Each structure stands twice: as structure tokens, then as C-alpha cells.
Amino acid sequence: MSATFTIRPITLDDNPTMAAVIRRVMPEFGADGPGFAIHDAEVDTLYQAYAQPRSAYFVVERDGQILGGGGVAALENAEPEVCELRKMYFLPQARGIGAGSAMMKRCLEAARSFGFRRCYLETLTGMDAARALYRRSGFTPLDAPMGGTGHFSCDQFYILDL
Numbered sequence: 001m002s003a004t005f006t007i008r009p010i011t012l013d014d015n016p017t018m019a020a021v022i023r024r025v026m027p028e029f030g031a032d033g034p035g036f037a038i039h040d041a042e043v044d045t046l047y048q049a050y051a052q053p054r055s056a057y058f059v060v061e062r063d064g065q066i067l068g069g070g071g072v073a074a075l076e077n078a079e080p081e082v083c084e085l086r087k088m089y090f091l092p093q094a095r096g097i098g099a100g101s102a103m104m105k106r107c108l109e110a111a112r113s114f115g116f117r118r119c120y121l122e123t124l125t126g127m128d129a130a131r132a133l134y135r136r137s138g139f140t141p142l143d144a145p146m147g148g149t150g151h152f153s154c155d156q157f158y159i160l161d162l
Contacts, residue, residue, distance in 0.1 A: 005098075005102075006060070007099075007103060009056065009057070012047045012048075014046070014059055014069075015045060015047050017059075018046050018069050021067070021068055021069065022037070022087060025068075025090065026038040029124065029126050034153065036151060036154070040150075043087070046069070046071070046087070050073060054073065054083070055074070055114075056072055056073075056110040056114075057069060057087070058103060058107065058110075060090065060103060062094070067091045067093055067094035067099065068089055068091055068103070069088070069089065069103075070085065070089070070103045070104070071107060072085055072086065075120050075146060077147045077148030078148075081115070082116065082117070082118045082119070082120055082146065084119070084120050084121060085104075100130070101133065104133060104137045108137070108160070118162060120142075120157070120159050120160075121134065121157070122149060122154035122156065122157055122158075124153070125156060127156075131156060137160065139160045140159060141156070141157065141158055146159070
């Protein structure tokens with residue numbers, strides 16, 4: 001298999017595959033209990049959820065197979081200039097090939113194009129590779145959560161000035 005991959009906008013037909021990716025990856029990191037994104041209603045309808053203004057969701061595809069995805073949208077219950085990096089998860093075969101960095105770049109470009117000035121994200125202890133990617137991308141840690149994501153089990157919070 002080639003390490004070459006494509007990042008493209010999600011389509012309606014991608015919904016079941018991305019829901020399966022999220023439901024496979026999150027338990028790998030202990031993120032399947034209450035207060036995690038795996039329980040968000042939008043997991044099954046990502047295409048529709050990100051078809052809203054100032055929102056975008058992208059998938060990573062290699063050899064016709066979706067290996068992960070990530071998106072941006074306004075941070076709920078926050079200032080209108082703050083977006084959130086959302087539901088960025090990758091199957092093991094997408095890790096270590098540059099897909100995370102490429103997805104981060106694509107999501108942040110979208111956020112800037114929508115006029116957001118800051119990007120927030122939540123994660124948890126144990127997602128070490130993801131947290132390293134966030135720091136490499138310029139995110140800095142926060143002491144407390146922002147907005148109202150409902151992800152009360154996340155324990156790591158980051159912000160980036162766009």
C-alpha cells in the first residue's frame with residue numbers, strides 16, 4: 001500500500017464510514033465513556049452537521065479507503081471568532097504518514113477562510129501523538145475548558161491564534 005493519501009470534503013456517503021472510524025478509534029484511547037465526542041449526535045451525520053455556515057469536515061482517503069477525518073466549526077457558547085477543531089481521528093494505518101499534519105493544515109486553512117481568529121480543541125491525557133501534533137501546530141495549553149462542548153471527560157484544552 002502506498003503512503004500517498006488525499007484529503008477531501010466529506011460526502012453524504014461517507015457518514016457511515018466516518019462514524020465507524022470514530023467508534024473504533026476513541027475506545028482505543030479510553031474515550032468511550034460519558035462526556036466524550038463518541039456520544040455526540042453528529043457522529044452519524046457528519047456531512048449534514050458540517051454543511052452549516054462556517055463549518056467544514058474533511059476525510060483522509062488512501063487507495064479508496066477512508067482512514068480518518070477532522071473538521072472545524074464555531075465553538076458552542078463562545079465568542080463568534082472562536083472555532084473548534086472537532087472529531088479529528090485516524091485509524092492506525094493513517095498514523096505516521098503525515099495525514100495528521102496535512103489534516104491540521106487543511107482544517108486551519110478552512111477556519112481562517114471562515115473568519116475565525118482563534119481555534120480551540122479538547123483532548124485527553126493519553127492521546128500523546130495527537131497532543132504532540134497540536135503543540136507542533138502552535139496550539140498552547142489552557143487551564144480550563146472554553147465554550148460548551150459537553151465533553152466533560154476531556155482533561156486537556158488548547159488554543160491557537162489564527
